[in-house]
Amino acid sequence: MDTSEERSNLDANAQPAAESAGVPNQSENPAEAGPAETSGQFADAGLPTAQGDALFSAQPAGPEVIEPAQPVAVEPVPAAAFPPEPQTPPAPPAAPFEPGRGTSRPTQAAEPVPVLRQPGLILLVALVAAIAFDLAFFDQSAGLQWAIFIHLAILGLLAGTLIEKKHIPWQSILLMVPLSLSSIATVFRSETFTLMSLVIFGLTALVLLAASYLSGEWIGYRLREYLLSLFNLIGAALIGLPRGLMEAAKAGRAEGQRGKSTGKGLLAVLRGVLLAIPLLLIFGALFSAADQVFAKNLEGLFAWLRLDNWDRLLPQAILVGVLTWMFFGGLWFALTHSIEKRAPRDDQPAMPPFLGMTESTVILLSLNLLFAAFLLIQFRYFFAGQANITQEGFTYAEYARRGFFELLGAGGIAWLVHYALSSFTKREKLGQRLLFSLLASVLIAQVGVVLVSAYMRLGMYEQAYGFTQSRLVAHWVIILLGAVLLGSLLMEWTHALRHMALVLFVALMVFALGFSLMNADATIARLNLNRAAQGEDLDASFLVYSLSEDATGRLFNTYNQKTLPAEQQQVLGYVLSCRAARFAEAETSRRGWASWSWPRENAQGLYTQNQGVLLRSPLGTKDGTPGFNFKGEWIYCGAALPEN
Numbered sequence: 009m010d011t012s013e014e015r016s017n018l019d020a021n022a023q024p025a026a027e028s029a030g031v032p033n034q035s036e037n038p039a040e041a042g043p044a045e046t047s048g049q050f051a052d053a054g055l056p057t058a059q060g061d062a063l064f065s066a067q068p069a070g071p072e073v074i075e076p077a078q079p080v081a082v083e084p085v086p087a088a089a090f091p092p093e094p095q096t097p098p099a100p101p102a103a104p105f106e107p108g109r110g111t112s113r114p115t116q117a118a119e120p121v122p123v124l125r126q127p128g129l130i131l132l133v134a135l136v137a138a139i140a141f142d143l144a145f146f147d148q149s150a151g152l153q154w155a156i157f158i159h160l161a162i163l164g165l166l167a168g169t170l171i172e173k174k175h176i177p178w179q180s181i182l183l184m185v186p187l188s189l190s191s192i193a194t195v196f197r198s199e200t201f202t203l204m205s206l207v208i209f210g211l212t213a214l215v216l217l218a219a220s221y222l223s224g225e226w227i228g229y230r231l232r233e234y235l236l237s238l239f240n241l242i243g244a245a246l247i248g249l250p251r252g253l254m255e256a257a258k259a260g261r262a263e264g265q266r267g268k269s270t271g272k273g274l275l276a277v278l279r280g281v282l283l284a285i286p287l288l289l290i291f292g293a294l295f296s297a298a299d300q301v302f303a304k305n306l307e308g309l310f311a312w313l314r315l316d317n318w319d320r321l322l323p324q325a326i327l328v329g330v331l332t333w334m335f336f337g338g339l340w341f342a343l344t345h346s347i348e349k350r351a352p353r354d355d356q357p358a359m360p361p362f363l364g365m366t367e368s369t370v371i372l373l374s375l376n377l378l379f380a381a382f383l384l385i386q387f388r389y390f391f392a393g394q395a396n397i398t399q400e401g402f403t404y405a406e407y408a409r410r411g412f413f414e415l416l417g418a419g420g421i422a423w424l425v426h427y428a429l430s431s432f433t434k435r436e437k438l439g440q441r442l443l444f445s446l447l448a449s450v451l452i453a454q455v456g457v458v459l460v461s462a463y464m465r466l467g468m469y470e471q472a473y474g475f476t477q478s479r480l481v482a483h484w485v486i487i488l489l490g491a492v493l494l495g496s497l498l499m500e501w502t503h504a505l506r507h508m509a510l511v512l513f514v515a516l517m518v519f520a521l522g523f524s525l526m527n528a529d530a531t532i533a534r535l536n537l538n539r540a541a542q543g544e545d546l547d548a549s550f551l552v553y554s555l556s557e558d559a560t561g562r563l564f565n566t567y568n569q570k571t572l573p574a575e576q577q578q579v580l581g582y583v584l585s586c587r588a589a590r591f592a593e594a595e596t597s598r599r600g601w602a603s604w605s606w607p608r609e610n611a612q613g614l615y616t617q618n619q620g621v622l623l624r625s626p627l628g629t630k631d632g633t634p635g636f637n638f639k640g641e642w643i644y645c646g647a648a649l650p651e652n
Contacts, residue, residue: 122344127256129171130339131249131332137164138331142324149603151195154203156602158191158210164335165221168343177224180217186517187213193524198556198607201477202524209520212513215241218338222347231509241341248337252344365440368433372447375422379454386461412469415462416485422455423493430505445500452497459486459493474547475535476554480528488515529559537566540576548638551583552590552645557607560587560614567621581625582636586645588615588622589634593646 124130137160144156162184169176190206190213197203212234219237220226229237296303426448435441463486470479495511498504533555540546551563566572567580591611615622627634627645634645 122347123255123259124172124252124340124344125256126171127253130168130252130343131336133164133167133171134335134339135328135332137161137335138328141331142328144602146324146327148600150198150203151603151605151608153602154194154207154210155191158187158214161214161338162188164339165217165342168339172343174222174343177222179224179227180221183213183217183226186521187217190517190520190524193521195604196606197524197527197558198605199477199527199529199558200556201481202528202558205516205520205523209516212516216513218342218346220346221342227510229509230506231512234509234513240345241338244341244345245334245337248340249333252336252340363429363432363434365433365435365444368429368444369447371425371429372444372451375425376447376450376454379422379451379458383454383457383461386457412462412465412482415458415465416482416489419455419459419462419489419493422451422458423489423496426451426496426500427505427508430500448500449497452493452500456490456493459490462486474539474544474550475532476550477528477532480532481523484519484523488519491515527558529555530562533559533562534566537562537572537580541571541573543573546572546576546579548579548583549641549643551580552586552643557591557611560607560611563587564614564618564621568618578625579638581621582627582638582643584618585622585625585627586634586636586643589627589645591615 140160141157144153166176168174187210190210194203194206197206215238216226216229216234218241220229430444430448433444435444463483466479466482466486492511492515496505496508499507499511533551536547536551551559555563563580563584567577567584570577572580591608592615595608595612625636627636629635630642630644635643636645637643
């Protein structure tokens, strides 16, 4: 047997011994590497080359088969021949659990529950906001209150952000802009529906801001997330105070020193106040007995604590307590749990589709046929003349007045049907998707024509009976609903219907801010006065009772321009005198700075500047109430209408 074969047999026996001695095996087949290479391996391992060769020459050549139970004698190697073992670095902290890296989740990897770092200061912010809210709203007339409330909420969030050292995403800052503008708009309008739309938008935007304050994901919310945000915020307002304090206290105890910075500081202040009160009472009594002037000033300072004031103080105290509780809950949720990701991914449906394509096709075809039949009849009457209407037994005005809200409701329901079917219908094939989009597009187009029909009916009705707030609102609703339908059509073909909630939110914002900029009452006054200038009747009672101070400037401009017939001009003068009397009586009940509003301030200036107009139209008196006679009807000019 030659030398290479001999070394191969020896290597088969020496390898287990080398492994047991801690010698690394750097080649799966050292025989193939050759003697020089093998010797180098031992040299790299810290063994002398001679000792490495001794491993191969210690056992003489023998038969091909070696007894496996027979151990191989290995010459002991001095410890100094091995290099020192490297120092084991300290174990790094446990990494977060990932699927596939273990069978159980380490305790250290569990995500901590978000808690307030400074709950005492957040509670103080909520208390200050509650007191300011009470001063602005309690026993005050309408004015600055809503703007104060919204900006208190924004300032409270910003203050909490600084206290808790949080980061505000740009989406949340963006949402603050229309929220602030809508609240400021309430100061410059007094028309009821305008204020209502601004308040509804403000509440919606505030809920979205608080629910997504730290994540900024309100842009990706769907309708489901909108509703969940509302419910989560209501729940936080109810249970946020005890839960937030308990979570902060628990976290403080777990982290030791952190408890000193959370609740102990506030508790120390409260203890100091309780200890100081008896001392202040003692020294105050001594100083009052020693000096009569000091006693008189002290009595005036605490006059608000008299028993006869408690019928006002007690409700205020209860209101402040309730508001503090709720404000803290809202701040707690916004500064902790709003960081959670709630917006679904673009490819994640709100609910797995469960409706078959056949069912959706039947529904869409049925609705399309019904809408088509209705539109054929509508075209007949609208474009064939009034004679076709009178043949049915009712007048043109009756036809215009009838069915408007039904058409508006039909359009809204049809849009909801399309939205539901688009969300829940399974469309796995390209042909199914194209068929559904085609049928839905035809339905949306027909709904648009129905809205045009409703718009034309409304115009006919206004030509016959004049303009009111509800009719002007209806115009806006039809226009915005048409815009939503157009958006639905575009999203249907671009497969972006998940953004419908954002479209509705923007539509609400445009409606509220646009309606405010338009000045609804001034517009209604202008349109009705233009009808009167063309010979139509002027509704004096509507001008007196139904228009807010937003229309005062327009009424004075029309009177001073003398564009009305003589009789109508005289009626408008009485209307202005009557509105001035009602305004003066109502202003006596106005209270502090929180009741200030621009329409009332502007009206006060106009009534003062146009005293000549008011003197030319003196009011009479009936039943002790000033007023004037209009076509046999006595128009009362008191702030409150007399009881019948």
